[in-house]
Amino acid sequence: MATPLMRLLLAACPLLLVTADPIRKVSTNGTLPLVMWHGMGDSCCNPLSxxxxxxxxxxxxPGIYVLSLRIGNNIDTSNSxxxxxxxxxxxxxxxxxxDPQLKGGYNAMGFSQGGQFLRAVAQRCPSPPMKNLISVGGQHQGVYGLPRCPGESSVICNWIRKALNTEAYSDLVQKHLVQAQYWHDPLKDDLYKKHSVFLADINQERVVNETYKKNLQLLEKFVMVKFLNDTVVDPRVTEWFGFLKTGQSKETETLQESLLYTEDRLGLAAMEKAGKLVFLASDGNHLQFTEKWFNDNLLPYIR
Incomplete structure (x- = not known):
């Protein structure tokens, strides 16, 4: 049975409404396989997403092998x-x-939080090799705002916001709430750096892990898609690896203005110099795009 929190977060996650999918496996036929990781409240095989x-x-x-990652059962959303x-x-x-079909390498595409999760895979697990990483609305510097949910004045929404604002870095919340693990509070920077069990680690906020830096630079392309009318992700610039300036919650900075970039703790400055970073924009809301936009902008990185 879904808890009130699960029902709330499920309602907050917009899905791409297109046609149903029969589960099938095919050989690559000369095309690199594609690995996909779904977003919050979704599953590997939802026929509507x-x-x-x-x-x-x-x-x-034709002939591409597409692996949509299962975190639990086919229709399991609770793990997200x-x-x-x-x-x-x-x-x-x-x-x-x-997976024997991936031994020669693969491209990866992450949707929403799946974007930063696949980046963690690239940094931690270089074998089999990830060639291109496509982040569709991923939150690479985290979020500082609860994704849109019904009823701004509802008791449940207010409770969750309060929990994230006051308890996001407690051991209990960090252990059990996925969204807290990439919650980035610019007003509590010390707590974030000390207690964030996921984001602070992959973003080199405590120590510089040279293996993470080396592995990320093995990518041929790191493509980031920002949705210009996103009402789910706050702040939107996190989808291009930007964020709020530390110590306040209004003014944002680009990736290139951040210490992460100027100190090149992840190798992103070197990657941009080498032409490996690609910044794309879509006019839609979160994860809302047309098939034509997808084909024109993203297919070239997975063919």
Whole structure:
């Protein structure tokens, strides 16, 4: 049975409404496989979202092998809210290493929080090699705002916002709420850096892990899509690796203005100099795009 929190977060997640998808596996036929990781409140094979995207790609790129990651059962969405992200990444790394169709390398596409989760895979698990990483609305510097939910004055919404603002960095919340694991409070920077179990680690906020930096730079392209009318992700610039300036909650800074970039703790400055960073924009709301936009802008990175 879904808890009130699950029902609330499920309602907050917009899905791409297209056609249903029969589960099928095909050989690559010379095209690199594609690994996809769904967003919050979604699952690997929902026929109205990831299943439909999988079919769309298979139709447009004949012979491609598309693996839509399962975190639990086919229709399980609870792990996208309540399973430790580091455990999820570890499980995915094992799954990819055991898949014979991926041994020659693969491209990756993450939707919403799946974007930063797949980046963690690239940084932590270089084998099999990830070639291109496409982040569709991912929150690479985290979020500082609860995703849109029904009823701004509802008791449940207010309770969750209060919990994230006051308890996001408690051991209990960090362990059990996925969204807290990439909650980035610019007013509590010390607490974030000390207690964030996922984002602060992959963003090199405590120590610089040279392996993370080396592995990320193995990517051929790191593509980031920002939705210009996003009402779910706050702040929107996190989708291009920007964020709020530390110590306040109004003014944002770009990736290029951040210490992460100027100190090049992840190698992103070197990647941009090498032409490996791609910044794309869509006029839609969160995860809302047309098939034409997808084909024109993203298919070139997975063919």
């Amino acid at each position: 990831m299943g439909a995207i999988k079919k769309m790609i298979e139709d447009d790129v 809210f309540f399973m430790d992200v580091n455990q999820q990444v570890t499980q995915v790394c094992a799954q990819l290493a055991q």
